[in-house]
Structure formats: C-alpha cells, structure tokens
Amino acid sequence: MTDHVARVVNQWKSEYSEVDASPMYVLARMMRLSTQINKTLSANFGKFGLATGDFDVLATLRRSGTPYALRPTELTRSSMLTSGTMTSRLDKLERLGLVRREANPNDRRALMIHLTDAGRTLVEKVAGKHFELEAEMLKALSPEDREALAGILERWSHKLETDGTM
Structure with missing residues (x-):
C-alpha cells in the first residue's frame, strides 16, 4: 500500500538522493x-455553535471540578494562548451565556471565570459527541496498536518538551 x-x-x-527524506x-x-x-x-x-478554542475553554472549566471556575491566567496557561486571544474568547463565551466573570473572593483585584449552568450543559453534551468521534477515528487501529502509539507519542512528546524543542 x-x-x-x-x-x-x-x-x-x-x-535528490543526497538528502534523507525518510523523516x-x-x-x-x-x-x-x-x-x-x-x-x-x-x-x-x-454543529454546536462552537469553535475548537471555545470548547477548550469550556472543557478546561468543566474538568477543573466544582465550582468550575479558574483565573484567566490559568485558562490561558492551559490553552497556550495569548492573554488577548483568551480575552476575546471569554467575551464571546460570556455573550453566549456560557461563562461569567466574577470578582475573585480571595483577591478583589482579580477575576474568576465561572462555567454557567448553560455552559456546563453544553460542554457535557459536546464532550460526549467529541469522545465518540475520537473513538470512531481510532477504530482503524487495534487496541494494541492504540496503546503502543499512545506510549510512543507520550515518550516522544516528553523528550521534545524536555529538550525545549516544543
């Protein structure tokens, strides 16, 4: 094949046989x-009115656990976005009623981003379909191949991150 x-x-x-194109x-x-x-x-x-980055923010808040709230810097770090991009994304999600900004009770100068009930309902619905779709895409691999590939990618990713390549 x-x-x-x-x-x-x-x-x-x-x-151009002088170069090794095998990578x-x-x-x-x-x-x-x-x-x-x-x-x-x-x-x-x-299909759910979201962009990939929107889902990333909602999913990060959902998997953070109760009370489903994080500081904007925590969200930015989690998604590796610039603070300006995160602000735009949060503005959009707030307009949609999926998140709300509130003062941080531990530091009145700081904000907390909270997942609303509507945001939680939506992200749980989308996550279910998302994980089904990911599983469907991986059906071409045997369970053994998936496990082997996951291990290889984890080791490779760790190596590149440790070396500062990524």
Whole structure:
C-alpha cells in the first residue's frame, strides 16, 4: 500500500538522493493526520455553535471540578494562548451565556471565570459527541496498536518538551 507521503519520499529519493527524506514517513503523515483530525473535530464543534478554542475553554472549566471556575491566567496557561486571544474568547463565551466573570473572593483585584449552568450543559453534551468521534477515528487501529502509539507519542512528546524543542 502506497500513500501520498510514500510517493513524495520516493520522488525525493529519485530526484535528490543526497538528502534523507525518510523523516517524512512519520512527520508528513502526522501533519496530514493532524489536518484531517482538526477538520473533523472542528466540524463537530461547529454543529454546536462552537469553535475548537471555545470548547477548550469550556472543557478546561468543566474538568477543573466544582465550582468550575479558574483565573484567566490559568485558562490561558492551559490553552497556550495569548492573554488577548483568551480575552476575546471569554467575551464571546460570556455573550453566549456560557461563562461569567466574577470578582475573585480571595483577591478583589482579580477575576474568576465561572462555567454557567448553560455552559456546563453544553460542554457535557459536546464532550460526549467529541469522545465518540475520537473513538470512531481510532477504530482503524487495534487496541494494541492504540496503546503502543499512545506510549510512543507520550515518550516522544516528553523528550521534545524536555529538550525545549516544543
């Protein structure tokens, strides 16, 4: 079975054999998979009127546990966004009635972002569909392959993060 990436690597081998294009077997496939995964997940979030980043904020608040509230800096750190981007996202979610800003009872100068009841209901509904969709996308892999791939990716991610590459 030959895919697009294999054809590209073979072209490099044929036309410029002095370079080793073999990393593409992994990295180009991961990039292509990432693009398709993001497209599929984004379309699912769109069915609920959300962008991927909106879901990320709501899910972060939901999984933080009761009282489903975090400081904006905690949300920004969790999503690796700039504070300006986070502010825009929070403005949108607040307009939709999914989050609310309140003074931090421990520091009146700071805010807490709270997940509203409507936000909690929506994120739980979306999360259920999201995890079903992720499971569906992984059906092409055996349970053993999924476990092996998860382990490989975890080790690789840890190594890149430790080296400062990511």
